[in-house]
Amino acid sequence: MEFELIERLKSALPHDSQLPLGIGDDCAILAEDARSEQLVTTDMLLDGIHFIYDTDKENAQSLELIARKSIAVSLSDIAAMGGKPQTAFLSLAIPRSWDADQANELFDSFAKAAREFQITLAGGDTTSWNHLLAINVTVVGKVPKSKAIRRSGAQAGDFICVSGPLGGSLSGKHLTFTPRVQQGQWLREHCTIHAMIDISDGLLADLGHILQQSEVGAEIVAEQIPISKQADEISDNKSPLEHALTDGEDFELLWTMSKSEYEKLMQQKEGFIEVHHIGNITKEKGCFLVDQQGHKKRRGDEGYVHQLGEEESLL
DSSP, X not given: OHHHHHHHHHHHSOOOTTOSBOTTSSSEEEEOSSSEEEXXXXXXXXXXXXXXXXXXXXXXXXXHHHHHHHHHHHHXXXXXXXOEEEEEEEEEEEETTOOHHHHHHHHHHHHHHHXXXXXXXXXXXXXXXXXXXXXXXXXXXXXXXXXXXXXXOOXXXXXXXXXXXXXXXXXXXXXXXXXXXXXXXXXXXXXXXXXXXXXXXXXXXXXXXXXXXXXXXXXXXXXXXOBOHHHHHOOSSSOHHHHHXXXXXXXXXXXXXXXXXXXXXXXXXXXXXXXXXXXXXXXXXXXXEEOTTSOEEEEOOOSOOOOSSSOOOOO
């Protein structure tokens, strides 16, 4: 439902020639000057969906972790386009049941996160209401003119790569991850990347965005997908591989590049860039998972999607 609503809004709006890129990617691109463009992204996080603050629950999380995540998810969008984040705008709906100490702790936590990520908190809005904590963060970044990496450039024959192990993020990574800002900039500066996205809704779902916008397909190889230790340790009705394919909030980078660029990358990559080749882009549309016997199974864009008409919780 979420992405159908986004497409409905996109199709209802007229094209703006002064907006290089609008709805449909990790960030919007705003023309700035002859040398650079602005990247703008915004994310809303809700208590009970993206984090839990209710102190009566065993898995309640600290305001420090909540504030850090709220900024980090938007920085991950900037990273996915190879940009450098600069400023953030913060809007809060604080529960009226809170006291001044809680509010002060939240603001101190945002200040700490801004210092960690070396960005400036430049403004926003604060209100109160009779519900749980709601946080909206808008981040503005910069990228050299015409150098932003979009979702729409994948080409048949490209290698598909990810920047780290996947799955099991709700065991803690979804709160403690570090957005791959340095890695995104390094890839843009040193390689020809055809398409890139951050993995927020799950590998299959986010790869699906690249495939749709690039009008191509993919084959991903089960044995080549890096599976996190957390996914291996989950005891439920899903295999570790399924967790790696469909769990959200890994916030690793997912990109495509030619074979020759991949080979060059593997020769020159620096230690902080982890690279896993998990499959290839194909002319045939659709996404196929290749098992150990070489059998191909068509997969949809399974992952986390916000729904209407039903109660929902990630946690």
